[in-house]
Amino acid sequence: MIDLRSDTLTRPTEAMRAAMAAAEVGDDVYGEDPTVNALEERVAALFGKEAAVFTPTGSLANVLAVASVVEPGQEVLCEASAHIARAELGAHGAVTGVTMRTWRHPSGAPDHEQIADMLAPDMGPYFVATAAISVENTHNFAGGTVTDIEDLRRLRSFADEAGVAVHVDGARLWNAHVATSTPLSAYGEVADVLAVCLSKGLGAPVGSLMVGTAEAVATARVRRKRLGGGMRQVGILAAAGLHALDHHVERLAEDHAHARLLAEALGVDPATCPTNIVVAQRPDAPAFVARAAEAGVRISAVGPRTVRAVTHLDVSRAQAEKAAGVLASL
Secondary structure, three states: EEEOOHHHOOOOOOOHHHHHHHOOOOOOOHHOHHHHHHHHHHHHHHEEEEEEEEEEOOOHHHHHHHHHHOOOEEEEEEEOOOOHHHHOOOHHHHHOOEEEEEEEOOOOOOOHEEEEHOOOOOOOOOOOEEEEEEEEEEEEEOOOOOOHHHHHHHHHHHHHHHHHHHEEEEOHHHHHHHOOOOHHHHHHHHHHEEEOOOOOOOOOOOOEEEEEEEEEEHHHHHHHHHHOOOOOOOOHHHHHHHHHHHHHOOOOHHHHHHHHHHHHHHOOOHHHHHOEEEEEEOOHHHHHHHHHHHHHHEEEEEEEEEEEOOOOOOOOOHHHHHHHHHHHHH
């Protein structure tokens, strides 16, 4: 079975397992795990930020990041199919009291005209105040699309003028970095806070990080503990993240090339698939997914008429070619 349901399906390589086994550990709740500290410092530096905090999941990293710039009862603006709005089980409203309003864009990018019309930073005591704008990069449900750095800089300037923050859901920001050669520090410049994931394309078994100012991260550590996310000798997991940063970033280009093979097989213009996610329309998505599974290829139905295939570390070129042949035949 060739499994293309998600890049979360990757398993740690033997080299990554060895790095985990050899990790020096301490109690992270006390701030004494040297491997976690090294990971947090390294990721913060990559994005040009003051600090970072390690979390078990990307959803928690996003909750902490958004909550650091949006108070309970305030709102964050985001694209309608953004992960924070669609795929985190309403955590932002349920856990931190944040509300959302959304714009729509076919590639998930910022629609500056819509955002300007929606923005309500201070409308008096009768309206919800806009505190932040969120951008997902790459955008999952739009097909791994990348928001251009100049578009993000334009958004940054607008947010500064309006007095609101910018949150970047960068679960797959590594893919955007590799696909466009945009420095990670440039993404840090346009965001007040970011969330980045290690357990998708980079292949670590667990882990994300919230990245921002030292003050925001200090507050996030308290909230992380309050939500049950405090961890002890977690350097074993942080070691996987460090190994992934050393060995699995540049190879994301292979996943992107494999995705273009799948795009052609599904009748999608490869030029619209810049990274590792392919989204295609089918009249009956669940039925198409079932037929693909019978033929030895697992993909996902992410809507009644939408299927998704995601390439990753555990899918070789030969497997991608075989999967493309199967999908084309269907």
